[in-house]
Amino acid sequence: MKKARAAAAPAQTTVYDLAEKAGVSAMTVSRALSGNGYVAKATRARVLAAAEEMGYFPNIAAKGLKRTRTHVLGMLVNELHSPYLAQIVSAVSLATRRHRMDLFIGLTAHDPDDDSPPAIKHMLSGLCDGLLLALPRSRQLIETVERSGLPAVLLDYSRSGTTLDIVRGDNHDSAKAAVDHLLSLGHRRIAFIAGTSHTGQSPERQRGYLDSLKAAGLAGDPALIVQGGFDQAQAFERTRQLLALSVPPTAVFAASDEMAFGAMDAVRTLGLRVPDDVSIVGYDDIPPSMHTQPGLTTVRQSTTEIAEAAVRLLLQRIDDPVPAAAPIEFASQLVIRGSTGPSPSPG
């Protein structure tokens, strides 16, 4: 038996406390609680009762030290204000549970600009078995994870040059489909509001936009491509400017729903109507998009599938750490609602 614990700290109950209470060894307690190995029914019951009574919680730290699995996955996210990210996090949380693992989420947005951000430091510190990076914005973050050797999967990353596995929603093809839809409605001057390019998603969507125009034999007008920074207010301003052009666009494709909301606001602020005067398409299909007036035509990503695949892949890599395979990409789906209609000036 161990010596008495120091009086100071609010004494967390340990296996030794339980062992004493149940009149067995610590090892038996461990076995009884984990369900591994043989323990007599009665002994087990006594241990469980003691654990219940004393409010015992196994110390994951000590567990992890034994190099056995912690059964915890870590997830790093820049911030949570984006509803799309909230969806991804939620889907990953659910998928994690389905695989009987736990999930810890860390935010990187508020990390100091020092070398390696604290959030990841702890994630990499032997706490979790593997790491999910959702929409990673920083190359440095990715490199740090690569160097750590911890199994990791990137979610919705569309750039090259990483040695990590990637699971993502399609960007190019669905963006092309969105613009094809606008073209089929007779639109010819179609603007694109880009987001930031950190994750490579917005550039891919822009590529889809350009390819659609090209396939229709249209030379894209550079004046119709503006930077919205994935920010609603900024998209609002850019749209106002777009509509002030001598030949304004009749449709706007925004690289995110939130920017599309900003665009809709701008259209209305100028006394115009959606979709009568200007059609609007977004990207992500976040929950509010079905509630706007009119509903927002947008691209829905398969967050559930992306999350499930990412977790499954990560668990595979944890079991068998082989080099990354090619990115896994899920098709996205164009959801047509009321914000798109025939061009007011066809052809």
Place this chain on the structure above:
Amino acid sequence: MKKARAAAAPAQTTVYDLAEKAGVSAMTVSRALSGNGYVAKATRARVLAAAEEMGYFPNIAAKGLKRTRTHVLGMLVNELHSPYLAQIVSAVSLATRRHRMDLFIGLTAHDPDDDSPPAIKHMLSGLCDGLLLALPRSRQLIETVERSGLPAVLLDYSRSGTTLDIVRGDNHDSAKAAVDHLLSLGHRRIAFIAGTSHTGQSPERQRGYLDSLKAAGLAGDPALIVQGGFDQAQAFERTRQLLALSVPPTAVFAASDEMAFGAMDAVRTLGLRVPDDVSIVGYDDIPPSMHTQPGLTTVRQSTTEIAEAAVRLLLQRIDDPVPAAAPIEFASQLVIRGSTGPSPSPG
């Protein structure tokens, strides 16, 4: 020096590896990295270089075992779809960083219905120094934390019967102010859309609503109080029903912005206008609320102050575990935008 590590695992770098590389003892490595105790400048530099080169990350688990602080706070949240919760989480993350701590977030929404939810199990397992429970919905969760003895603070909890500290935004007074505002605009039939009552916030807001009516000498009509479950679609339906009453309300006060959005949709679906025919007030002031047409009149909670106070209080309790004091409550602020206007049928 330690024996060679097993070949199998993707060998995490340890202080012993660093010690060998830098030609010093593990203890010196520890000192050099932590900054505690005396280490020669040159030695320190060598150790830091080795750490950098080998991609070293201290193992938080081993650190925690020594019962010293882990410098990690845990935060438990039911889900993240609510923008208000995202705000709170973000604010807490920022506050945590300001106090040079890290934050791990766990979701409880997908926990199985067993006894103690997994997320909390790990949080309670000696991993973090203290716990923040944001809008805790489950009494059982709170009780589990209470019994664990881990320092903990509840955020935005407005019920009684817990022994834990509470930091929250005011609900009653600001709700009363919101309804006072409607009364001052001449409204007399004012509906209330309640949320769920888990955290006690909605009931408090309802109390403020009732007190406002009472102070104005009005007997509240029970038919004007409906349950929206903090859900936009549900609030939409309830509002349609409210407006179908023989004497419909001229104003609707919803216990959350999202429910207010549902109410606005319902008003417009019936061919009525906001605020000309029906005034709408929400609660929380989430980001989209300033972008609706018209902007939503709502109550802004001081998330930054709440988060900062909660973190500070938690750190105090970690340093000095004394019983909880009275709840700390921050005033909330009525933000008047375009969704409220004079009653079409003044009193």
Place this chain on the structure above:
DNA sequence: GTGAAAGCGCTAACAG
């Protein structure tokens, strides 16, 4: 300034 020893809570690996 630096090192050696011990132990945090837990669980493999071996007895018995």
Place this chain on the structure above:
DNA sequence: CTGTTAGCGCTTTCAC
């Protein structure tokens, strides 16, 4: 079925 021993990576305590 149960107990003993040892050690995970780190840091506290004490020596030098």
